[in-house]
Amino acid sequence: MTEELNARDKEEVRQEESTHPGRSYRPDVDIFETAESLVLRADVPGVDESSVSVRLDDGVLSLEGRVSVQDYENLTPVATEYPIGNYLRRFQLSNDLDPEGIAARVTDGVLEVTFPKSAQAKPRQVQVTAG
Template sequence: MTEQEIATREKQQVQGQEKTRAGRFFLPEVDILEQSDSLKLFADMPGVKQSDVEVTLNNGVLTIVGTVSTEVYQKLTPLYTEYNVGNYFRQFELNEDIDAQRINASMKDGVLELTLPKSERTRPRRIEVNAR
């Protein structure tokens, strides 16, 4: 096993956050997959319930906010911890190739899945070749 395979990665805390937003915010780990008709975005937000996720689109900026209830963690006194408890915040700039009216979001087991459909003009299409 190489050293890289067992190295841990620290959660990245959001830098330069708004002063009106209370608490700590972390960047959720994200995977983005491209399909022929859409992009799929998966954001890992452990401890976040579906009711505590907010996804907004404003002026081409997609914002994801996930809030974690810290009540359970406040009574604990761990001897050692690697899991930082906090909320999640991430933003993405979308270009005009995404059909903003058809964006879809779902949440399961702490993973937010967003489907970002491509607009019709950017989807690949088959062009018929005619004989001359």
């Protein structure tokens, strides 16, 4: 049984400061955890891999995506439902993530960031020996 998909209104980011003028919006995200890694996926329609920035600064992960205005040249909006803008979202990360191994990619307007768990955070099987 497949559910019907609904569109959500974009929420503008107001409290954050950005060096880029123009309005920014908060992308919807999924965060999930596997035994090996923590994965974050964010909806950033209109953004490609060259205009996305993933930064880890003092345990704070910043995701930024910049839309291209070029695709809108000579077009006059006549009826609009969603705002066009950059994307911005920040997360405080837990300490057991390995900042060295972060990988990010963008596919069909979805940014996926993968953090390998640091060695001590991975579940370990402890060998019980007969004594």
